[in-house]
Amino acid sequence: MNKTLLILFLSTLLNAQHFTFGLYPSNTPEKIFKAFLPFTHYLTQTTGDTYELIITRDYRELAQRLDNKTIDFAWLGSKNYIDIKQNVKDLQYITTYMEEEKFTHQITPYYRAFIVTLKKNNLYTLKMLKNRRFAFTDRLSTSGYAYPNKILKDNHINYQNYFSKYFFLKKHDRVIEALVNDSIDAGAISDGTYYAAVEKYGDIFHIIKQSDKIPLDVIVGSSTIDTIHIKKLADILNTIDVNSTALKGIKEHLGWNAAGFNAHNKELYDVLQKALE
Numbered sequence: 001m002n003k004t005l006l007i008l009f010l011s012t013l014l015n016a017q018h019f020t021f022g023l024y025p026s027n028t029p030e031k032i033f034k035a036f037l038p039f040t041h042y043l044t045q046t047t048g049d050t051y052e053l054i055i056t057r058d059y060r061e062l063a064q065r066l067d068n069k070t071i072d073f074a075w076l077g078s079k080n081y082i083d084i085k086q087n088v089k090d091l092q093y094i095t096t097y098m099e100e101e102k103f104t105h106q107i108t109p110y111y112r113a114f115i116v117t118l119k120k121n122n123l124y125t126l127k128m129l130k131n132r133r134f135a136f137t138d139r140l141s142t143s144g145y146a147y148p149n150k151i152l153k154d155n156h157i158n159y160q161n162y163f164s165k166y167f168f169l170k171k172h173d174r175v176i177e178a179l180v181n182d183s184i185d186a187g188a189i190s191d192g193t194y195y196a197a198v199e200k201y202g203d204i205f206h207i208i209k210q211s212d213k214i215p216l217d218v219i220v221g222s223s224t225i226d227t228i229h230i231k232k233l234a235d236i237l238n239t240i241d242v243n244s245t246a247l248k249g250i251k252e253h254l255g256w257n258a259a260g261f262n263a264h265n266k267e268l269y270d271v272l273q274k275a276l277e
Helices: 001-017 029-047 057-069 078-087 142-154 171-178 191-201 227-237 245-254 268-277
Strands: 016-024 050-055 071-077 093-102 113-118 133-136 166-170 186-190 205-210 218-221 258-262
Touching: 001 186, 016 029, 016 057, 029 050, 029 227, 050 218, 057 078, 057 218, 078 142, 078 218, 078 268, 093 227, 113 142, 113 171, 113 191, 133 142, 133 171, 142 171, 142 186, 142 268, 171 186, 171 191, 186 191, 191 205, 218 227, 245 258
Parallel strands: 016 050, 016 071, 133 166, 133 186
Antiparallel strands: 071 218, 093 218, 093 258, 113 186, 113 205
């Protein structure tokens, strides 16, 4: 290594920063860790900074840590983003996560929420779920609560007195497990969770209702992060190839059809906010 290269290398090391990257636990922490560790490794390799993966206990902790500035960057569900930005001043939008649509193969910033049952139980309508057992994920989940509850309300159903029992199981996978084990009769999940479940268990589920299109997740930065590092991360994320190692773990361990990022969809979340009002 010649003198000039050595100076550049040492300069890069001296200027490198350590950042924390927070994620909400949509599935088990072990699965989330395996899915996103290649992603943060990729960010470390391409930015020259160090990105430490942090998985919070729940949605609330992630919001609190963004508020008290103990997390630098975060991957948020769309409703979480709407809720958090109302309370966390100067939260910086960076980009929107994209997926390849299952059947059309179109790259899109949208997904859907499903209300599902088991085919063997012959429950095919919301009306047939009266006095049955139902599970959501978390009250702060977009596809595991907000949109499924909107579906119920649009059909004049108050889940608190419509179902014999209702549960908040925290994780999308837990809803599937409860359904397969006959602990519940129906549940609310994301479409990605549904497709992964079909891969695992076979064609045993029935979709009773599906939501309108929901904007996908968003990457944000804390107000403490300078514009140089915000732009650096945005540029890297928005040019990630669909076959990149950064997305490999997400596809393998979560079953999401990850297809990169797009920073031109910020207005999608204003539409979502109006839909949930």
